Amino acid sequence: MISDPAGQSATSSPPQASVNPLGDELAGNRTAQPCALVIFGATGDLTKRKLVPSLMGLAKDGLLPASFAVVGFARRPWSDEHFRNEMLEGVGSFGRSDTRASFEALSDSFSYHQSDFSDAAGYERLAERLDEIDQQLGTKGNRLFYLATPPSAYSVILENLAKSGLSRESEGRFSRIIVEKPFGRDIATASALNEQIRQGFDENQVFRIDHYLGKETVQNILALRFSNGIFEPLWNENFVDHVQITVAESIGVGSRGGYFEESGIIRDMIQNHLMQVMTLIAMEPPSALTADAVRDEKVKVLRAIRSFAPEEIDDATVRAQYERASFEGTEVNGYLEETGVAADSNTETFAAVRLCVENWRWAKTPFFLRSGKRLPRRVTEVAIHFKQPPHHLFPDASPKPNVLLIRVQPDEGVALRFGSKVPGPDMRIRDVRMDFQYGTAFGAETADAYERLLLDAMLGDGTLFARRDEVEEAWRIVDSIVAGWQQSSARPATYAAGSWGPNAAGRLLGEGREWRKP
Numbered sequence: 234m235i236s237d238p239a240g241q242s243a244t245s246s247p248p249q250a251s252v253n254p255l256g257d258e259l260a261g262n263r264t265a266q267p268c269a270l271v272i273f274g275a276t277g278d279l280t281k282r283k284l285v286p287s288l289m290g291l292a293k294d295g296l297l298p299a300s301f302a303v304v305g306f307a308r309r310p311w312s313d314e315h316f317r318n319e320m321l322e323g324v325g326s327f328g329r330s331d332t333r334a335s336f337e338a339l340s341d342s343f344s345y346h347q348s349d350f351s352d353a354a355g356y357e358r359l360a361e362r363l364d365e366i367d368q369q370l371g372t373k374g375n376r377l378f379y380l381a382t383p384p385s386a387y388s389v390i391l392e393n394l395a396k397s398g399l400s401r402e403s404e405g406r407f408s409r410i411i412v413e414k415p416f417g418r419d420i421a422t423a424s425a426l427n428e429q430i431r432q433g434f435d436e437n438q439v440f441r442i443d444h445y446l447g448k449e450t451v452q453n454i455l456a457l458r459f460s461n462g463i464f465e466p467l468w469n470e471n472f473v474d475h476v477q478i479t480v481a482e483s484i485g486v487g488s489r490g491g492y493f494e495e496s497g498i499i500r501d502m503i504q505n506h507l508m509q510v511m512t513l514i515a516m517e518p519p520s521a522l523t524a525d526a527v528r529d530e531k532v533k534v535l536r537a538i539r540s541f542a543p544e545e546i547d548d549a550t551v552r553a554q555y556e557r558a559s560f561e562g563t564e565v566n567g568y569l570e571e572t573g574v575a576a577d578s579n580t581e582t583f584a585a586v587r588l589c590v591e592n593w594r595w596a597k598t599p600f601f602l603r604s605g606k607r608l609p610r611r612v613t614e615v616a617i618h619f620k621q622p623p624h625h626l627f628p629d630a631s632p633k634p635n636v637l638l639i640r641v642q643p644d645e646g647v648a649l650r651f652g653s654k655v656p657g658p659d660m661r662i663r664d665v666r667m668d669f670q671y672g673t674a675f676g677a678e679t680a681d682a683y684e685r686l687l688l689d690a691m692l693g694d695g696t697l698f699a700r701r702d703e704v705e706e707a708w709r710i711v712d713s714i715v716a717g718w719q720q721s722s723a724r725p726a727t728y729a730a731g732s733w734g735p736n737a738a739g740r741l742l743g744e745g746r747e748w749r750k751p
């Protein structure tokens with residue numbers, strides 16, 4: 234166990250070294266060691282819609298270990314057969330093309346373990362069962378535990394994994410835990426959860442999921458920045474006016490009203506997905522592409538963002554709720570009319586925040602993060618807005634500033650906007666685009682983010698997972714925003730469902746800047 238010096242606050246504790254118990258033999262080798270994956274909450278949606286279909290995507294591509302087993306752990310009285318049928322249905326409906334056959338070939342390696350999460354005997358039986366699986370399938374004592382339950386069950390599962398000894402590693406055998414979001418609801422709960430995890434697992438055994446980090450286009454931010462010579466010299470406050478990071482969704486809260494009331498868009502999206510993307514945009518080049526070198530640089534970005542004082546919140550943030558409107562041909566509910574939502578709720582379905590990274594590189598370049606439900610379309614993008622040239626040679630033209638656009642989804646790609654001469658006798662300038670599209674350039678079917686993340690967890694590579702200090706630093710910032718909102722007497726602004734958010738979001742940007750309407 235790696236110890237945390239007593240009295241040191243969790244946010245300031247130094248990152249713990251990542252030691253892979255299987256050593257360097259994995260470096261560069263993308264085939265994982267034999268292992269058994271135990272999914273807690275295996276009867277839930279995530280397992281059927283995401284986890285098992287993604288495992289079958291890996292199987293299809295030959296990336297699953299040669300010896301592999303899945304044990305579904307949950308309360309419902311399902312049989313092995315029922316579990317397999319459910320998973321097959323999930324793979325058929327949500328998996329990549331032709332993955333049903335992969336499941337059929339592997340279905341004998343799937344079994345179900347019924348137990349209450351709080352029943353110690355259930356974990357003893359699980360340990361015995363895993364030993365049997367090692368004998369039958371050759372999984373070699375390697376275990377990966379996946380917390381796919383509601384967060385309220387995490388604590389009891391973690392306690393039992395530690396008590397039963399299942400979390401312990403021994404020579405040549407790994408034991409790892411993957412934790413789904415939400416990872417706490419503020420810094421206090423996140424840090425308590427981290428402490429509890431630490432009772433059984435060292436930091437290098439822990440894999441905190443942020444599925445945005447598994448998206449190809451998010452990983453491409455590292456490739457774009459650090460495998461090319463032309464961007465990095467411009468990647469600073471001398472040349473970048475501001476950065477806009479947008480994660481827009483057209484769906485409303487649907488059946489998740491109860492959950493959303495407790496989280497709002499700031500906890501659901503900004504604390505994790507948007508801030509993670511932002512750290513990749515703002516970080517310094519890491520010395521190597523190793524888990525700790527990358528995450529050291531990411532966490533420095535978060536540390537360079539000050540917590541807000543309550544009186545700064547009105548100027549630095551905008552929050553709003555969607556209102557009933559006709560959208561995509563139908564009349565849709567306003568947030569306050571959704572099931573599970575209080576009629577006088579203050580929970581925001583849209584938020585925009587201005588974050589300043591107070592370091593040498595970004596001192597004068599604000600980052601604007603914006604996310605919302607019921608916006609006109611589902612789109613995630615990062616737009617780097619460059620400064621105007623110092624001298625305008627073309628007085629009649631008003632070219633827009635250059636923008637480097639990283640389209641995370643859909644329509645994945647990268648585009649550069651620049652001014653060009655319109656053919657003809659006069660010197661008229663118009664904006665044009667250089668456009669790279671993933672689909673056209675590479676053609677391959679893009680794997681789901683979970684495929685990459687499951688594979689990396691099996692490999693023991695934590696680069697694309699949030700480290701303890703990153704999660705807690707992000708909460709520190711978000712907590713200060715939430716505290717400001719709670720102290721304010723103003724209700725959230727409103728926006729019509731299907732619009733780009735409240736007008737107030739515009740003033741956040743300041744003079745001469747506009748939000749993109751992708």
Ligand code: BG6
Nearest residue numbers: 414444445482501502506613642
């Ligand atoms: C989840 C949020 O983490 O991300 C959801 O809880 C949101 O509210 C989802 O809809 C968006 O993910 P993606 O991959 O569809 O952009």
